[in-house]
Amino acid sequence: MFYLPDRDEMQEIDRRTIKERGIPGILLMERAAISILEEINARKDTVLPARVKCLIVVEGGNNGGDGLALARLLAQQGDQVEVCYISGLSKVSDSFAYQLDIVRNLGIQVTDEISQKEYDIIVDGIFGVGLKRDVAGIWKNVIEQMNNMPGYKIAVDLPSGVDATTGQVLGTSFRADLTVTFGLNKRGLVLHPGCDMAGQVVVRDIGFSDREVQDIAPEAYGYDLSDLARLPKRSDNSNKGTYGRAAVIAGSADMSGAAVFAAEAAYRTGTGLVKVYTHSLNRTVIGNRIPEAVLMTYSDEAEALKCAEDAVSWADVILVGPGLGRSGEAEELLRYVICEAEQPLVLDADALNIISQDLELLKKHRGEVTVTPHLGEMSRLTDIAIPDIKKNILRVCKDFAMEYNVIDVLKDSRTCVSRGGDIYINTSGNNGMSTAGAGDVLAGVITGLIATGSSPYEAAKLGVYIHGLAGDLAAERMGKNGMIARDIVESIPMVIKGVENEKL
Structure with a gap:
């Protein structure tokens, strides 16, 4: 059995892991970025070249912070990276600001608009599971521009524009080839049309506390092959x-x-x-x-x-x-x-x-x-x-x-x-x-x-x-x-x- 948390359940698991278990949010962010990097590297020389040109589009929340940490890791291993920071939010998270300072100090190019270059990878780090309102304005324009670009498309945790609880598209959505989601799969990634937007979904452990997951016990869940053990057992000493x-x-x-x-x-x-x-x-x-x-x-x-x-x-x-x-x-x-x-x-x-x-x-x-x-x-x-x-x-x-x-x-x-x-x-x-x-x-x-x-x-x-x-x-x-x-x-x-x- 695997849990399928909704927006509120996933945010509560994240909050308790940080506040009650003492695992720093910045550490979870680093592990999230490492997990995406590993998924990218696993696809090199198959769907991706050995050295990639990558565009990472971010906004000022923790989802964007994951994207910035990924930019640093890609640059450090010799890949070409550019960051587009939309900067449409009035306030950014502390973790995002911390990661942005690191990226700029390393000399990674950060712009406020998407260039006309071609990239091997386009990464969506705009919105995460917390999104509740329709995507409009500059964010809608950027997401549609990303969707129209050639390249292998990766969503960080959840495609921007997909409702994490219902799977509905909130105005518009990033259309990913791969979604790397963290800790647990999400309802919005298995329900339609969200699962269509997500492409292949890979669930990666980044250190959420098992105890918090069990305590919250998300309402929705699915079965995997191990659950076939639930089948009634047959006995040698039996008849029809x-x-x-x-x-x-x-x-x-x-x-x-x-x-x-x-x-x-x-x-x-x-x-x-x-x-x-x-x-x-x-x-x-x-x-x-x-x-x-x-x-x-x-x-x-x-x-x-x-x-x-x-x-x-x-x-x-x-x-x-x-x-x-x-x-x-x-x-x-x-x-x-x-x-x-x-x-x-x-x-x-x-x-x-x-x-x-x-x-x-x-x-x-x-x-x-x-x-x-x-x-x-x-x-x-x-x-x-x-x-x-x-x-x-x-x-x-x-x-x-x-x-x-x-x-x-x-x-x-x-x-x-x-x-x-x-x-x-x-x-x-x-x-x-x-x-x-x-x-x-x-x-x-x-x-x-x-x-x-x-x-x-x-x-x-x-x-x-x-x-x-x-x-x-x-x-x-x-x-x-x-x-x-x-x-x-x-x-x-x-x-x-x-x-x-x-x-x-």
Whole structure:
């Protein structure tokens, strides 16, 4: 697990490290500059020449101080360096003033405007994580000029103009090839569009106190490969019942594929037994595609009710919604399950579309409920426009979870998961997963993890992460343009097998 602090959390970690641990800010600045220098040197003779011509653009805060310290280090190792100091702020930090005196004493050229020369590297040291207002005036002009220049572009800690908390662009933003960020990654560097502006992000340790990080415990976090150790363990002394019974209520008269993807994903995640409840017209398709699954079908509302009753009495976890449609049978199934089931529920796709017409229904649940809306479904559930959801995706996710006492898996290019407190931000996956059926696969993975023993909240977070890793493997095999949902399903066992081989 890795933390993803917002603006205030990161500034508090920095403050406590300096004030309470006694680590001088100037020392942190020096280590920041050394870390950028090392990243530059590691790229020489590949993307950069052995001797570089570098332009470092700074403003009068500590971010600019990092840039000035870097200028000194580059000059001392024989690289050509120029500094452009915008000087648009009425007050500068003490550390910046200290570094500026050193740079001038060393004879490094400092100007107040960008020359028309060509540079191998352009470094952005203008604004850092503290930026809250839109970039305008001289700063906007300079950043746009930097973006239009040829050369390899590096951002110090965060591209100037990116909101460290939301990832939104504040007016305009520096567009980096590489961002060297310090201590911890930042929310704004993983959320869109901030991550697009950041390019490759490298996190470097510069000496922030681990104790302060743990004490503050930022609200948002992500998973890495070590978190696959959270997968439920299997036992030699077991049978299919040991790994749970998952009910998948999915598919409709004109849609069978969603049920297939969800059920197979649950099996591929490790579920012992999956039972599919679907329209009778899907019997042949599902029987052929997933012969391992048990089937129960319906053709009218009375039979649909019997299916719902059977699922509630039989299953350890129930998934409702993929390809279900909005028929009378679908509504009968959903209402019964929500009102009567005490086991965990996963509500996806058409289940959410039905609920959007009667949100009070969602408040009637008796067991733990996980909802998995994409942006369109979330918009229907909240009456918030999609662009506004994207700008505040973490807040929308958290607020909905809190209001309805559910686990909210809000799907986007950076899917987030919350139950109203902390919030998980997913960083696995790729744009090849923007394909029909991928959401059905995710619902099946989450359901499968609950069946095999994960708590619903852990299953939601780990399920999103595994789903993304499976998508990454599928992209490696098939390419992002050509991959389909079936490729993601087939890649799930490879992700889990990798865990088994590493014995995490």
